[in-house]
Amino acid sequence: MNDCIFCKIIKGEIPSTKVYEDNDMVIIKDIAPQAPVHLLLLPKEHFANIVEMTDAQAQTLGRCLKKLSTLVDELGLQGGFRLVSNKGADACQSVEHLHIHVLGGTKLTEKMG
Numbered sequence: 001m002n003d004c005i006f007c008k009i010i011k012g013e014i015p016s017t018k019v020y021e022d023n024d025m026v027i028i029k030d031i032a033p034q035a036p037v038h039l040l041l042l043p044k045e046h047f048a049n050i051v052e053m054t055d056a057q058a059q060t061l062g063r064c065l066k067k068l069s070t071l072v073d074e075l076g077l078q079g080g081f082r083l084v085s086n087k088g089a090d091a092c093q094s095v096e097h098l099h100i101h102v103l104g105g106t107k108l109t110e111k112m113g
């Protein structure tokens with residue numbers, strides 16, 4: 001995907017603060033944090049959202065989430081965290097490369113789910 005900003009971040013063509021990387025994903029700091037810890041989990045393979053996701057991509061995403069569960073302490077999420085993935089206009093998705101927001105580092109006040 002030539003014009004995808006998250007693909008460019010994954011390839012290092014746009015700078016970001018990466019806090020974790022492996023073959024499946026990178027985890028970066030969100031540029032406009034909504035919580036003291038606001039990370040974005042980006043699968044390296046480009047797909048727009050979970051509706052577009054193949055079975056193989058779903059398996060990869062499962063591995064990513066399992067890995068995330070082992071990074072809780074080093075990411076400063078010991079008190080808990082919230083995962084959010086926006087899909088489409090009603091959810092105000094602004095980047096069409098699947099990403100999971102990881103929010104924490106404080107008591108999160110607005111509970112939408």
Ligand code: 5GP
Nearest residue numbers: 005016028029030031032086092093094095
């Ligand atoms: P969405 O609205 O699609 O769920 O979330 C997109 C997120 O990407 C937003 O929270 C926004 O702050 C973040 N974002 C957009 N552009 C960049 C960027 O260039 N670098 C980083 N680190 N985050 C970005």
Ligand code: ZN
Nearest residue numbers: 004007046097
């Ligand atoms: Zn992409």
